[in-house]
Structures are given as C-alpha cells and as structure tokens.
Amino acid sequence: MKKIFILALFIAGCEIIPEIPYQPEWNVFIVLRNNRRSIAVLDRTHRMEDDIFNVGKINMEIVLENTDTFRFEFDSLGMYSVDTVPVIPGGIYSLYLNSPGLGELHGYMEMPDSFSIIYPPDGCTLTASDSIIIGSIRGIKRFRLVAFFEGDSSAYTDFISDVVNDTVMKLPLYFMTFADTGRYKIEIWGMDKNYSDYPLNYYYLNSTEDRRGIDCGVGVFCGVFIKTLTIYFH
Amino acid sequence: MILLIISFAVSGYVMDKDTGEPLPFANIMVKGSDMGVASNERGYFYLKFPSAGEYTLKVSFIGYRDWEKTITMVSDTTLNLNIGLVSEPIYLKGVKITASRRDFEKAVDLSRITITPSEIRYLPSFFEADVFRSIQILPGVVTMHDLSNKLYIRGGSPDEVYVSLDHITVYNPTSHLFGLFSMFNPDIVKNIEVYTGGYPAMYGGRLSGVISVLTKDGNKNQYQLNLSTGLISTILTLQGPVPWGTFFFSGRRTYFDLLVWLYGKLWHQDISLPYYFYDLIGKTTIDRWKDTKISGTFMQGMDVLDFSAEETDERILLKWGNTGEVLRIERAQGNLFFNTYLSHTIFNTDFRLLPDTIYSSQGIENYSVIQYVDFFLGEDRKIQVGIERNKILFHDKLGLPDTSFSRSTNDIIVPYEGFLNLEASPGPIWRFNLGLRGLYLSDNFYIEPRAGVKYRLDENTNLLFSGGIYHQYIATLNSQESYFLLYDFWTPIKSDIPWAWHFVGGYEKWLGDGENLRVEAYYKKYERVLIPGEFFDFFSIPAESLKRGSGYAMGVELLLKKKIKNFSVWLSYGFGITKRRIDTLVYSPRYDRRHNLNLFLGYSSGAKHGFLKGLTVSARFSFGSGLPFAAPMGWYYRRDIDIYMGSDSLVEYPFVIQGRKDSGRLPPVHRLDLHIEKMIESKKKNMGFYIDIINLYARRNVLFYDYYIDENGQVQRESISILPIPIITAGVRLKL
Numbered sequence: 022m023k024k025i026f027i028l029a030l031f032i033a034g035c036e037i038i039p040e041i042p043y044q045p046e047w048n049v050f051i052v053l054r055n056n057r058r059s060i061a062v063l064d065r066t067h068r069m070e071d072d073i074f075n076v077g078k079i080n081m082e083i084v085l086e087n088t089d090t091f092r093f094e095f096d097s098l099g100m101y102s103v104d105t106v107p108v109i110p111g112g113i114y115s116l117y118l119n120s121p122g123l124g125e126l127h128g129y130m131e132m133p134d135s136f137s138i139i140y141p142p143d144g145c146t147l148t149a150s151d152s153i154i155i156g157s158i159r160g161i162k163r164f165r166l167v168a169f170f171e172g173d174s175s176a177y178t179d180f181i182s183d184v185v186n187d188t189v190m191k192l193p194l195y196f197m198t199f200a201d202t203g204r205y206k207i208e209i210w211g212m213d214k215n216y217s218d219y220p221l222n223y224y225y226l227n228s229t230e231d232r233r234g235i236d237c238g239v240g241v242f243c244g245v246f247i248k249t250l251t252i253y254f255h
Numbered sequence: 256m257i258l259l260i261i262s263f264a265v266s267g268y269v270m271d272k273d274t275g276e277p278l279p280f281a282n283i284m285v286k287g288s289d290m291g292v293a294s295n296e297r298g299y300f301y302l303k304f305p306s307a308g309e310y311t312l313k314v315s316f317i318g319y320r321d322w323e324k325t326i327t328m329v330s331d332t333t334l335n336l337n338i339g340l341v342s343e344p345i346y347l348k349g350v351k352i353t354a355s356r357r358d359f360e361k362a363v364d365l366s367r368i369t370i371t372p373s374e375i376r377y378l379p380s381f382f383e384a385d386v387f388r389s390i391q392i393l394p395g396v397v398t399m400h401d402l403s404n405k406l407y408i409r410g411g412s413p414d415e416v417y418v419s420l421d422h423i424t425v426y427n428p429t430s431h432l433f434g435l436f437s438m439f440n441p442d443i444v445k446n447i448e449v450y451t452g453g454y455p456a457m458y459g460g461r462l463s464g465v466i467s468v469l470t471k472d473g474n475k476n477q478y479q480l481n482l483s484t485g486l487i488s489t490i491l492t493l494q495g496p497v498p499w500g501t502f503f504f505s506g507r508r509t510y511f512d513l514l515v516w517l518y519g520k521l522w523h524q525d526i527s528l529p530y531y532f533y534d535l536i537g538k539t540t541i542d543r544w545k546d547t548k549i550s551g552t553f554m555q556g557m558d559v560l561d562f563s564a565e566e567t568d569e570r571i572l573l574k575w576g577n578t579g580e581v582l583r584i585e586r587a588q589g590n591l592f593f594n595t596y597l598s599h600t601i602f603n604t605d606f607r608l609l610p611d612t613i614y615s616s617q618g619i620e621n622y623s624v625i626q627y628v629d630f631f632l633g634e635d636r637k638i639q640v641g642i643e644r645n646k647i648l649f650h651d652k653l654g655l656p657d658t659s660f661s662r663s664t665n666d667i668i669v670p671y672e673g674f675l676n677l678e679a680s681p682g683p684i685w686r687f688n689l690g691l692r693g694l695y696l697s698d699n700f701y702i703e704p705r706a707g708v709k710y711r712l713d714e715n716t717n718l719l720f721s722g723g724i725y726h727q728y729i730a731t732l733n734s735q736e737s738y739f740l741l742y743d744f745w746t747p748i749k750s751d752i753p754w755a756w757h758f759v760g761g762y763e764k765w766l767g768d769g770e771n772l773r774v775e776a777y778y779k780k781y782e783r784v785l786i787p788g789e790f791f792d793f794f795s796i797p798a799e800s801l802k803r804g805s806g807y808a809m810g811v812e813l814l815l816k817k818k819i820k821n822f823s824v825w826l827s828y829g830f831g832i833t834k835r836r837i838d839t840l841v842y843s844p845r846y847d848r849r850h851n852l853n854l855f856l857g858y859s860s861g862a863k864h865g866f867l868k869g870l871t872v873s874a875r876f877s878f879g880s881g882l883p884f885a886a887p888m889g890w891y892y893r894r895d896i897d898i899y900m901g902s903d904s905l906v907e908y909p910f911v912i913q914g915r916k917d918s919g920r921l922p923p924v925h926r927l928d929l930h931i932e933k934m935i936e937s938k939k940k941n942m943g944f945y946i947d948i949i950n951l952y953a954r955r956n957v958l959f960y961d962y963y964i965d966e967n968g969q970v971q972r973e974s975i976s977i978l979p980i981p982i983i984t985a986g987v988r989l990k991l
Contacts, residue, residue, distance in 0.1 A: 067970075
C-alpha cells in the first residue's frame, strides 16, 4: 500500500506542463468608412515576456476590385490614415501587408452597399417603444445604432442587431429606456461581415477566433456604411 | 430463544427499534452458512430457505448492535418478521467505516457506495455538514476547487449525474450560494447511494452516475426534536408518531442576513446582507396496514437575493430553487415488493428588476411516474421489473414591461422508459446482475443493456465487472467547466440524444471485519454530447444548435477501508484521464484532474466514562494534481472604434492570447481539514459540540491565474485562491 501511495505522489509530481513557443504576429485594425476617417492601425502581438522585436519597413497595399491599387510604405508600427482609399459601396477590397519581422498578411473585405431609412423622418419625436425602420438593405450583415446626446460628444449607448430581412427591418429603441429626454443624433452603421463578427467575440479565448477578414495574425479588416438621423427622444 | 413456526421463507422489515425507522441495505445472514440477503432501500427483505430445519438469523447494520434469533422452518408458508435493531450508544458509535461481509460475498456492487448520516456528520465540513461534500471523498469524484460542491464523476460533468431525493429528480442540487452547498440538509438523510459508473437498469436518463438520497420516515415511537446550529444556519428537525403513522419535518435557514440586520439596528448603521437560503422537507408515512405503506414527501430549497436601493426605489429580486413532491405507495406481499412513485419537481429562477423594469424566468419541471416490482425468487435471486414515464417541461421568459417587449419560449419532452433486472447466482463462485432498459422518445427507441458480474477468486478475493449503455435526453446550456454559476439552465434533446457506454473491472479484497480494499479500472466512451461555450448567451438556444462532441474517460481507482484500534481509515485514490473532442480538437476539459487522493482518519475513544466519552476526532487530507487551463502565450491590444469619443477615436484593451484550453496545468492542490466533536448523552437528551477547521495549514490552492498588463507594458500574473486561510466553524447539536 505504501508503494502505491508513493507512486501516486511521484506520478503527480511528474505532470508535464508543456512549453509552447509563441511567435509574434500581425495585429491589425483597418476600417474603411464613408463620411468618416478610414484608419489602419498596424501593430503586432507580444510574447508574455517580450523582448526587442524589430518588424522593419512595412509595405501595405489595398486593392479595389482587382484594378486600383493603393500603396503605402511605413517605417514603423503605428496608426495611419488611409483616406486616400475611396470607399465604394459594395466594393471588393483586398489587403496585402508585408514586413521582414512579421511576414505577409492577406485580407479580404466586401464593403457594405447601402440602406435607406424608411422611418422616422429627420427631427421626429420618438420613445423607447418606437423603432427605426430600415429598408433596401444591401451587403450589410449587422446594424449598430449609436445615440449621441445633443451638445455632448459622448454616446449614450448602442444597440446591435443582425440583419434578418433585407427588405425591411425594425431597429427598436428600447435600448434607450433610461436615456434622458432631448435631441439625439443617431448614427446607423451598416457593418460588413468582418466587422459584424469581430466586436462581439471578445470572450473567445482561442486566438484563432480573434481574426476577421485576414488570413493570419489577429485583428480585423472591415468596412462600415454610415447614415445619420436626428430625433427628439422622450 | 427458539421460535417454533411453520415456514420455508421469512420476510419483513429491518428497522431501528427506538424510532421504527426502516434500515436500508441491512444484512440478514444465516449463521453457519453462506445464505443471506440485504434489505432493500425501504428496509424490506425476503429470505427463502432450501429446506425445513433450524436456522439462526443474524442481522447487522452499521451503528447498530447485531441481532440474532433462531427460527425453525417446518412448512412452506412465509414467516413475517419485523426486526428492530438497537442503536449503539454514542461512546461506541464514533467514527465507523462500512464494509459488510454479506455485500462482499453477494452484492454485485461495483462502483456503488452507500453513505450513512453518521459518516456525513463526522467529516469535516465547511460551515455546514453537507451531503455532497461527503461524497467528495469517494474515488473518482472530483471537484473544481476548495469550496465547490459540483461533483464530476469519472470524467462526467455534474449534469450527467442523476440526483434524486426519495426518487424526486433534483435538477440543480448544489444551487445554494454559487454551488457551495447542496440542498440536502444532512439531518434528513437516512441513506445515500452513489453509483460512479456501470449502474443497474433501474436508473437511466444520465450518462455518468447516480446519487440517490433517501429521507427518514420519522420516529414511530416518540416525538423527537433535533436542533443543530452552526455559524451560518440553523437546522430544526421534528419527528414523531401520528395516528396514521409517522411524520418528519426538517427546516434549515441561513441567518447571516438576520445577524447583519440586528447589528445594524443595534448600532444604528445602515447595513444589510440581502441574501439567504432555506430548505424545507416534510414527510408523512401511513403504515396502518400490514402490507402497505403510503408516504408523501414535500421538499423545497430556495435561494433569495432581495436588494433594495432606498434612494431610487429600485429593487432587485432574484429567487431560484427546487420544489418537489412525491407520493409513494409500497406493498409487500411475501416475495413480491411493489413500489409506485408519483412525483412532481420544478427548478425555477425568477429575476425581477422592480418597479416593473425587467422580468425574467427560466425553469424545468418534471411530472414523473415510476412503478416497479421486486420478485424475490430465493436467497440469491431477484427480478425487478419497472416502468418510468416523465413529462419534462422547459420555459424561458423575458419581459421588459416598460417597453412592452416580451419573449417566451416553452418546450416539452415525454420519455417513456422500462427496465428489467435479474440478480442470480448459479453457484457459489459466480453472481450476476443483468439488466435491460428501454427508452422511447420522440418516435425513437433506444436499448440500454446493463450487466454486472462478480467472480469469487477465493474466500477473501473477488473480481467484478460491470458495464452498460446509457442515454441522456436533457443537458445544460451553460458550460459545466465554469467555476461558479448560480444555477444550471436545462434544455431538452429530442433527437440524436447523447449516449455513453461504461466498462468497469474491479478487484476486491476482504481484510477483516469491516475492512476491505477495492481497486477499479474503468473506461467510458461518450458520443454526441452537447458542449456549450463557456460564455454562451444561453437563453433560448435550442440544444440542437450547440456544438456536439465525443469523448472518453478512463482511470484506476483505489478504496481502502481499514480499522486500527480506535482509528478508522478511509483512503481513496483516483487516477483519471478525461478527453473531449469537438471536430478535430481533442482536449482535456477543465475538470480533468489526473490524480485525486483523499485520506480520512477518524478516531473514537470508545471510553464509557470521563471526558473522552463521546469524543470523536476526524481529519481529512486531500490532494489533487492541477487542473488544466489555457496557458497564455502572448498578448496584444484589441481595438475598436470608441463610440464614446465621437466615433472617430479608438479604444484599445490589452488581451492575453490563450493557448489551447488545456495547454497548462495549475499547481497541485492539497488541504487538511479537521473535525472535533464531543457528545454528551443522557437518558432523555443528547447534546453535542463540534469544531471544524478547514484548510488547517493555510494552503493557498490556486483557483486561476489573473494576467494583466502593468503600466510598463509587462504582463503580470497573480494567483487567485479561494480559500487562502483556515476557516473555523463551530456548532451545537441538541437532541430532545
């Protein structure tokens, strides 16, 4: 019996914890938007105990419809404006990134096409039990509503709804139940598939889940089609 | 004494002589022979003799004095004999271990262990003696952390274990206080039967194990009041005779909230603890007829969180818990024992944000009928035939009254099941327990063969085998890998229901009276099991949309029961490997503890006089190798557009990149708990005091690591322990 006991403790002590080598990867956040600044944040992931890691010169290409190529060259990781890339509703964009330290990355994105606001008209009075009605939805996977209280730059809250009917959709305002009475500017974001899949997946623990529209690394390559509406809420 | 009667068989009940309480699984042996039977779960037995003659019956049960009587059989009628056993005095009771010679020779009871109330009582407890905590010392039973009461049995998650109270299905048995306490107050327990695998045809509907709790009937001869007060709750138990039979009532309530309220009143401070839980159980038994007993049981266990904000008139009210009722009819007719259970149970959660802002309710409700009959064919043969029908309803409601938004979904399944079990012994060497269970659900029929075999190598050594096929038609939508959860959310599975098969082999050695050694090896294969994501939005998600997986569990277990003078020793060790597979990913779930060791040491002085009389000391040392976790590989900033800054800025959060969910192992865990109890006995009342010390040497077992990025951009790791210091609990027990 004593031998069995000792053997059990011995085996327990010998349990192997595998060492997993990790190589830093691309970490990108590239969003193309109409009526707003289009941004490319080029970054990398870090080892747990990071060391000096030089990525070298970065080449970036964004190609529209396989015809127009927009080339960028950067000396370091950072946030850059890519406003020179035209945002074409329904346009197909591909991405190419290369640096000596991080290697190549390819991306693909279909820009959301468009939608129309059927109800309400601009300046209308609404309550939390009302809805915004959207129609003629093309190339949009998900809507996001952001309500900005007039005179205050901070958003009140937001609401997200998948597109389930591309002819007509109701976006209920019950998310504003606790909102103060007053004028609001509401931004309606029509999001592409990549962006739709990206923000709600915070809790996925597997790193491969953190990648949307790119073939390696983490981050997202996405597009947003935005319309705005002003309402009086009470 | 010689009782002259005319019979070839004897039947009746074994019961406590003082209280009339039936004693389940007592041993009835014929001295000088290998003839013998065990009483069933209701204390009933039937023993057939091969011929006329004189036989001496010996009846034994743990915690009771042996009973002997010589009877003479001269005719072929059945003798009815109700046997009252005398409880041992407290100074002799102490801490005892159970190992019966009759079971060793006759019972095909691989992976089955029964636990008595005294065993629960003498285990060190965390604030409260708890039925589920006592089960944790069994081999093959794993918990995720020091305080958890969720039991992972041989690689099976808690939702794969069938839990019942007097055959009422209990869906969330450990729902008290984030799973810290089960709803089974130990004072109600007559007996607990635990199967960790290969269980017989009587049980079904779950893939991994069975925990069947039987409650006391009540004292038949006199009124009895028990009061047990610990640091966080009080248990009041009242039982006694009534004109039609007996009654039993027990209630438990935590009183931290009342103490905090009283403190606030006395010291004029505005403080409150808006949480409490309670259990109630009531039972009455009608035994006015010779052959028939009827009993009714009501149970309720509820957690209540009621928080009010005086400034805003807002109130959060969250209630969750089980309520159940069962009507049981049993009829003994010679070698036939009929049972009927009509039961109803509901687990419901109710959340309200008042005044009338949010209303949410989820629940599972079950109407059940179980009927079976035991045919006692002789000393070693029994046939059991039964049917079971369940109607299980599921509901999920969400309402926002201010906005007229509401959502309500309901579902139902109605499984029909039948079972047949044969216990037979073709000779002194072999003993079989063969069974078949059938399940009809949603136009599909499933067959579940079950088998158990005992082979006696020699007088003191047995080999055992058991196995079977098992199906499960409900599952939880929440992950069973979570450390903490208020309660489980159940969903029906109507097609392609998960199934598993078990194979268990065992070796058993008799080491002396009350002592034995058992080694078991098992393999369990799962197919089509539902594997929810850990952070799934599980409301209203149909089971069919969850990920399906397969898996296996295998291991070796050892259980040694030994007595050394006044010490009782219980050593259990389990080595297990559990794997789950989703598509091509094979991984160890978070509860895959490779090694699990428990050493229980109980001391009872046995002194008849002086301070040592009624003194018991017990200690439990537990050791477990580390649980798997997703070891971090790196980190990065996850970015998004910052809507709060006008939608042109960015927000970034540091994120740790996890490796595979089983890429690392936490450090081993170990702990020493101590229980000291002193009972004072007089003719009319008993009084006892106890002290429990949990985590005596202040071991900081790691629950998980918290990683964060400091101001220098360096990843820091912090070990989080749930029980970093010793916890001392004291209490009083009073029996009038």
